[in-house]
Amino acid sequence: MAELVDALDSKSSFRKEVRVRPPLRVPFFIQPLNAIIRRGRESDMPALRDIINYYITESVVTFEMVEMSLENRKTWFTQFTEDGRYQLLVAELDGEVVGYAASLRFHLRPAYAPSVMTSIYLHPNHTGKGIGKKVYSALMDELEKVDEVHRAYGLVVLPNPGSEKLHENLGFQIAGLLHEGGYKFGKYHDVRMYEHRLEK
Numbered sequence: 001m002a003e004l005v006d007a008l009d010s011k012s013s014f015r016k017e018v019r020v021r022p023p024l025r026v027p028f029f030i031q032p033l034n035a036i037i038r039r040g041r042e043s044d045m046p047a048l049r050d051i052i053n054y055y056i057t058e059s060v061v062t063f064e065m066v067e068m069s070l071e072n073r074k075t076w077f078t079q080f081t082e083d084g085r086y087q088l089l090v091a092e093l094d095g096e097v098v099g100y101a102a103s104l105r106f107h108l109r110p111a112y113a114p115s116v117m118t119s120i121y122l123h124p125n126h127t128g129k130g131i132g133k134k135v136y137s138a139l140m141d142e143l144e145k146v147d148e149v150h151r152a153y154g155l156v157v158l159p160n161p162g163s164e165k166l167h168e169n170l171g172f173q174i175a176g177l178l179h180e181g182g183y184k185f186g187k188y189h190d191v192r193m194y195e196h197r198l199e200k
């Protein structure tokens, strides 16, 4: 940088020109992210199936072990409503569904009903661009409006720096650790439980 300034100092006529010239291109990292967040639809299920199946077969971020069929996803979709405990939001980028955030049943025992479990997965080509933050915060905003939701829990298989940071940024607190709580791909894995206390 100092070299560039020195070079410009020695050619003052160029320096004035450089100062007033607008940037030719906006650097990619400050371009606005044009992801749209909307309600999930049944027609999104093939895309959501492909996303979750990638993480089932390639990673331990989900403890699901068997790939999902389209029929399975269509049945899964029937639990969601627009104003209830269980909601599904998707992120769409240039017409393509690139991820989702959902609230799901936390536990089968009925007294757990006011608690939901949250879930978020993005297409592997679209992580680290702020889409997770956008879709997850939209889901939490929706859950804040639902009187029947008191707590939201996120279970994060460690380590997962992106997910850990995302939960912390969205106001989740660490509620505990399931030490070696799961076994996948020949190893035990720790799971951190994050809790969001909804403001009502």
Ligand SMILES: CC(C)(COP(=O)(O)OP(=O)(O)OC[C@H]1O[C@@H](n2cnc3c(N)ncnc32)[C@H](O)[C@@H]1OP(=O)(O)O)[C@@H](O)C(=O)NCCC(=O)NCCS
Pocket: 055, 061, 062, 120, 121, 122, 123, 126, 127, 128, 129, 130, 131, 132, 133, 134, 155, 156, 157, 160, 161, 162, 163, 165, 166, 169
């Ligand atoms: C986890 C996941 C949902 C996060 O969404 P994302 O769009 O990649 O994350 P964002 O770009 O919105 O970033 C959210 C925050 O995490 C940080 N972050 C993202 N990736 C990170 C990484 N690999 N290491 C450290 N921090 C990271 C970002 O800087 C940002 O923090 P900031 O707002 O303070 O700068 C997404 O990466 C994903 O789908 N991963 C694979 C599936 C998965 O792990 N799901 C969660 C299971 S619990």
